[in-house]
Structure formats: C-alpha cells, structure tokens
Amino acid sequence: MIRVENLVKRFGRTTALDRVGFTAAAGTVVGVLGPNGAGKTTVVRILATLVRPDDGLVQVGGLDVTREPARVRALLGLTGQYASVDGDLTGTENLVLFGRLLGLSRPVARDRAAELLERFELGTAATRPAATYSGGMRRRLDLAASLVGRPRVLCLDEPTTGLDPHVRRELWQVVRELVAEGVTVLLTTQYLEEADRLADRVTVFDAGRVVADDSPAELKRRIGARTVQVRPAIAEDLDATARVLAKLTGVTPTRDAGTGLLTAPAADPMVLSTLVRELDRAGLAVAELALRLPSLDEVFLALTGKPALPTAHEGGAR
Template identity: 50%
Template sequence: MTNAVDVTGLVKAFGDVRAVNGIDLEVRQGEIFGVLGPNGAGKTTTLRMLATLLPIDEGEARIFGVDVRREPHRVRQILGVTGQYASVDENLTAAENLRLFARLQGISRRQARTIAMELLDQFGLADAADRLVSKFSGGMRRRLDLAASMITRPPLIFLDEPTTGLDPRTRGQMWDTIRSLVVQGSTILLTTQYLDEADQLADRIAVIDHGRKVAEGTPEELKAQVGSSTLQVTLAHSDDRDLAMAVVRGVLAGEPTLSPESGRIAVPMTTADDAADVLIALRKAGVGIQAVNVDRPTLDEVFLAITGHGAEERADTAAGTGWPGGTNGDNGTNDTSGVLEVAR
C-alpha cells in the first residue's frame, strides 16, 4: 500500500537559517502521525511545504504517491489543511464559510448548503451557523477550520498545532473530534508542542529539533526513554538519603537520582501506580517524608533524554515559518512557556 506521506531529505532555508534541514518522514495510511517539537523546530514549515503553501527548496515529497513539487494542484485535491491560525473568513458567518469553500471545490449550490449544515451539526456549531466568525471563540474557530477541511472528505488531513491556545476542556473535545476523523478512514499528520497530546492521539511520533528529526517511534517507545512520570520525594531528614535510595532501588527498576539539594529524590516511573509502591516501602523502612509530588515528563525532559540539550525557544526561525501573523510574535509562545520550561 502506498504511504500517505513519503518525504526524503526535505530542506527549507530562510536566508541563512535552515528551518528544515533534511527531514525524512513516512506516514502510513490510516494512522495519526505526530510531529513533536518546540517552537521554531521546523514543524510548521515542513507542513506548509507538504501542503503546497511554501516552495520546497530541496528533497522529495509525495502524498499518496503524487509528487508535491510537480503536481501541486493534484495534491491540493487530496489534502485537507488546518493551520495554526484558523484559516476561515472572519467577515463571513460559519455557514457562509463552509458554503464558500464547498462552492470553490465545484460542489453545487444546493449540495453545498446541505454539506455546510451537516458539518456544522457534526462539529457542534449548528447554533452558531449564522453568526459571524469574528464573534467566535478560539475553540469554535478551530472546529470550524477543521470542518472546512472535511468538506471533500480528504484522505489526508494536516493539523498544525490543533489545540495550541485552547483551554483544557475544549482541547479534550478537539482530541475526540480528531479521533473520529480517523474512524472515517482519513490519515492524519499533526504537529504539536505537547508530549501528552502526541501521546493521546498519535500512533507514531517524530521528534523534530533544529529542522532535523532526532527520534521516531510510538509514544511508548519515546516515553520509555524518560519514564511516563517522575516521583519527587523530599525527605524529612537528609541523613536518610542512602537508605531511601536503597529502598527505591528495591521497589522499581529505574535508577533514582538525587537532586542537588540532596534532600530530594527523583524516581522515574513507568506508571503513576508505582508511586504508591515506593511510598509504602519508604514508610515500612521508617523513612520520613516532607513532601511528595508526581510530575508528568515534559517535552523538555524527552528532549533532554534524546538530544542531551533542552528544548529552548528559537524565536528567530519561528518568525520565518511564513504563517500570516507569524512575525507578530503571536506564535503561541505564551501558551507554551509552561511546557518548555527547563527541567527541574
């Protein structure tokens, strides 16, 4: 079976900066493939090149076997693209937007009306059908944007950071919607800065950094490199640390680390349930505990584990990705600062 996406040696340079520096990707039919990386890593640029929105500098890209460089018009008929900045018309109502995009793709006036209503219904926007998009919330815009990509039921859908800037509840709804698309037989290529999003949705993940692919695998394979979460135990008496380390080693396979303050032990865990085992064992051994918390591994910890360096922001290339407004500094940075914080 042809791959949905076949990319070899993709390159895009903005001046001296190689935003995408030789990326290979292989997305199989019917899977959700996640491209994970910090801001400015080259995710959006990659997606835009594959979506015929940016010229490809070097490399080969095929969508269901169709050459992106040679036959952009054909590729556009296979793809649905949902950008990082909702690409819907603010001056039109939700229904008008969908009707316009349907009409542009050769669908009859009557059928365009039917499709618009069905999609609005399916994406929970039926009540807002005749409202101007400029009055929409961020989550509603994203959903409308996604609905617009579904008009022709394309076999491949690109989602560029589909939940950046959404609140947790809306984000959960978006995840459900994305999963339902795969059930219909679509293949999905999505980019994200959130490890948990890639974890929740993707069958396979490619980790991108500085325009290069630094790792690839299933979420389990990636997380295995850092553990699924970390248990932080602050000891009541720092004298107990050798005893505590020995106890933890006895319970879990992962090697605990002593943090600089010496009173704190970080324990990598494969499941959060391990925390209970560790705490019970510590109580039995008579080790006093001052504080306990469980942290999910951040993207940065994955990065640290894979590349040996943190996932620092690179505002210089983020501005060069070519999205409208990309130069305004409104690149979702404020939403992600928490995620990209340097590991404790």
Template identity: 55%
Template sequence: METAISAQGLRKRYGDHQALAGIDLSVPTGTVLGVLGPNGAGKTTTVRILATLLEPDEGSAVVAGYDLATQPREVRASIGLTGQYAAVDERLTGRENLQLIGVLLHLGRRGARQRAAELLERFDLVDAADRQAKTYSGGMRRRLDLAASLVARPPVLFLDEPTTGLDLTSRLTLWDMIREQVAGGVTVLLTTQYLEEADQLADRIAVIDKGLVIADGTPDELKRKVGGERLEVSVSDAADLAAVARCLADVVPGEPAVDREGRTVSVPLEGGMRTIAAAAVGLEALGLEPEDFAVHRSSLDDVFLALTGQRGRAEAAGQPQPAGPEAQAEQAQYTTKEKQAV
C-alpha cells in the first residue's frame, strides 16, 4: 500500500518549550490516522508543519508524494485543512465563501460556482447557502469549513479537532462525511480529543505525549496493550466481595482486583468462554447471585489514561483542560489568513 503521509524526526521548539521532540508518522493512502494526546502534546504543531504553515526545526516529511522542504507549493496544492477554529468569512454567504476559495484555487468563476453548488448540496447547506455565515449554527459552520477544505478535491485531508464543541447530531453528520471522503480514496490525518471519534473513524491511532509518539497501532491493538478483556462481577452487598474474589482467584491465576466502592471484582479474561463458565459455576456453588456479571473490554479511554496518565474520560466528554505553552502558542498563531494560504 502506498504511503500518503510520512514524517521522520520532526522537532519544533517554542522558546524554551520543546513542542515536538522527534515525531515519526506513516499514513497509508486511503486510510485515517487518528492522533490522540493531551493538550499541549504536539498534535496541532504536527498538523501545522505537515500543512506547510510552520517549518520544523529538524526532520523531514513527504505529503502526497511531495517533499515538505523542497516542494511546499505542490504539498499545498494536494491537501485540505480544517483547523480547530472555523475559518470562514462571516460577512459572506456560504455560497460566496466556497466560490471565493474556488476562484483563489484557479477553478475559474464558472468552475467555482459549480463546485460550490456541489458542496452545498452534499453538506446539506442549500437552504442556508445565501445567508451570511454569521447566522449559521456551530454545526453548520463546521460543515461549511469542511466543505471549503474539499473545494480542490485534495487527496490528503488534515482535520484538527474538527468536531470540538459540536452537539452529537452534528458530530455524527461530520463523521459520515469524513467516511465518505475516505471511501473515495482520500487520506485523512485526524486529531481529536473525543476518544470515541478516533475509535469510530481511525484505521490506526498514534498517541502523542510531550512531543513524542508513545504508542501506535490499530484501536484493537492499543486496547490489548492495556489489558484486553476482563470479567467483572458486581454484588449488591459489599460483604460478598471477599467470597467473589476467592471464587475468581480459583478460576484465573493472579490476584483479582477488588473495587470496594463500586462493589466489583474483576480478573483478566485469559481463558475466554471457559473462564466465564467456570466463574458462573463457582458463584452458583457459593449461592451468590451477582448484581452484574459482564465482560469488559478495554476502551480507548483506558488506553489514553494508561499511556499518558491524563484524564481520558474528561477529554472524551469534551471537558476543557488547561492549555500548555504549545496550545497557547498555537491558538495565537493559527489564523484565518494561514488557513486561506492552504
């Protein structure tokens, strides 16, 4: 399989802060790479470098077959970019925004009008096409922003936290649109703080922390790294926890994990159905009726928490975290002018 995005040893420093400490990435053509990491980890700096908006201090990269250092114009002609903040002109209508970008991309006035009409139809913005963008809802602005990044039909698409702040319906709509692009052969690099989003969309996931890729693999591979499946038994009476723990210890080698507050005992599910059956028989022999008896599979929340030590569930819920030096610098520098330059 061909590689659409390749990066080796990318480094970037903001003053005394090392934003990237040697990032290596590889994204096969027609796939989605999800990039996860806490605020300030280096996600947006990586996107900005690969989109030619920022020069690395060290390292090299090839995007859509073009070298980042020697062929930046060709790279820009081959990519689309949707950043963390919608970069649309609020004084223009949705149609005018898309037509303007088409003209700037040398589609010609007729070609720009035709492409704008196609995208307005596809992104369900026809009814609002001739309203000023400032009247759009948050979800509509993000759809328009994504449409703008697709005017030139780029083979590579960078999406930097594209659904942050959207309601569930708008997020699901954007997910479908992203899947459609990938089905058409587009390669996507997606940064996100919604772990479910990465699980739903990404073929592979790279976890970045402190400017380095600390884990890389498919969602299932990463989940297996932090413990795979576990059998969890919950009881209504905390007094039964000791008996449940002894029962499960007879079924699976090792010490069961006991959560007294949650009244739950869990063990690694190493033997599959045999372990489940033996545990059920053992509990029945003790006369214990569990409140809950379930197999728990590690989630990306568990992966994120285990790998970075951050509150993955807080990020998955969209709760803000304090911005580090990199995040503050990026927010100040990521402008509409830069987006239009792409």
C-alpha cells in the first residue's frame, strides 16, 4: 500500500531525505524511528501530498503522489503531531465539518460523526466544545477526524507524544483494531516501546537516510547481544548464583546492586535450560530468570550511535 523508492527532498542546501526507500504491505504497521531532524515528518508530509518530492517514486495504493494527489488524498488519513480539531466547535461539529469537507452529505456526516464519537468513547462529550476536552480526549477526537473518510492508509505522526501511559495504550488498541480491519498504518514515534508493540516492520532513519528496515525481532537478532538474566530469591545467594552463571557463560556477570539482578551474555540459547538445572542442583532458588534479546533502545543506539529516544513516561522535543 505504500511504496517509496529513492526519495529525495531538499530544503535549500539541506538534504532532508537522501535516497530513502521502504514499503508497507496492506493491513500492517510500519514504524518509522529516528532522532529529531532525521526526516520522519518530511516523509509523512510527502505521502500526504502536502510537500512535493524533488526526486524518487512515492506511491500510496499504487497511485503516484505527485501525478494523482487528489486520488491519493481520498485513500489516506493523517494525524499530525498536534491536534487539528477546532476548540470552539463541539466534538460532533468537528467531525461533521471534516465529513462535509470530504464531500459527505450532512445526514451522512452526522451519522459518521456519531459512530466515531461512540467508538472513541467520546459520546458523552459530543456536545461539548473541544477546548474543554482533556489532552487524551482531544487526541482521540483528532484520530477520529482522520477516519471520517474511511481511509485505507493512515499516517500517524507521533500521535501519542505527551500523553500519559493509560491514554497511550488506549490509542494503541485503536490502531490494532484498525489494522485488523485492513487499514495500513505508517507510524512515526519517539517511543521505542510503541514501535515494539505495534509495528510489523521498523524503518530507522538517520540524517535523512534509511539505516535499517526490518521486523523488530529481526533487528534485535541482527544486533545480537542476547543476554541471560537471573535474580536469586535470597539476597545471600547472590555470590553463589553468580558463580554458577559465570561457569556456564564463561563471563563474570554484571550485578545490579539495587535489584540483585545478574546479567551475562548468552551465545547459546540452551544456556537457560542448563542454568535452571544447575541452580536446582545447587539448591539456589530464583525470583527472576529470563533470556532476552536487545531492546529497540539498544538497537537504535547501535544503528545511529545516538542515545535512545524518550521512554514512555518522558516528554521530548518533536
């Protein structure tokens, strides 16, 4: 549903996008990650026909965004970094306005507005001005507005930035439901957890270029650094547990003084089952035991050489 090849966009002497390429299959989520200024929002604006590319091929639903922009817009919904709803209008009036702009008759627009307000749990606030909504309610209304035209492709540009974790998870569920209905979603985000939870593929941008494009699991495997983690149930068993782990991995495990968690690299995935047997043989009980791939935070740092993006409880510049 989305096809981008050799995309170039310049702003004066600055090359915002330098031969960028990626695809998104129908009914999937592609997560676009990157530091500030990497070109994520520029890609979204080009897909939404708000900015013309300087070179390359950009298609939505098989339609070229420069040659058939009106037909592309009919396929696509967009939620930007900032809520686009009118605070002076009620929830219903906002959605009816979008419906009318999309060519719906007034009765059809009102029916669609009522349907979406209920879906996003805004029915009880439908007659209130949007200016009285909380940040999460405004974000849900904004997302509802992007769905008035029943788009086949939805571009979400950092849709949950600044929202509390509860509201963020509510929007994640909405995205999952849309994808289940066959909608293709392009999601730019500053939250690596968000990409990990939602994205079928992750495209990592850095300095206007794509530096990685694969599933979250495959990106983690590519970086490597699989580790085994164990925390003894009894604090006094920490040294004995560390000796067992060191013997199996050949590496002295690192220790978290605060939690008592021991961590060591695990080249062999069978180390976990072997560790269970050895700890049992030594009479050492554990409170936590896991074999983990690197997080997307670690993948991002390895690929870009920059610190990880904000976590779900932090703010952060767009």
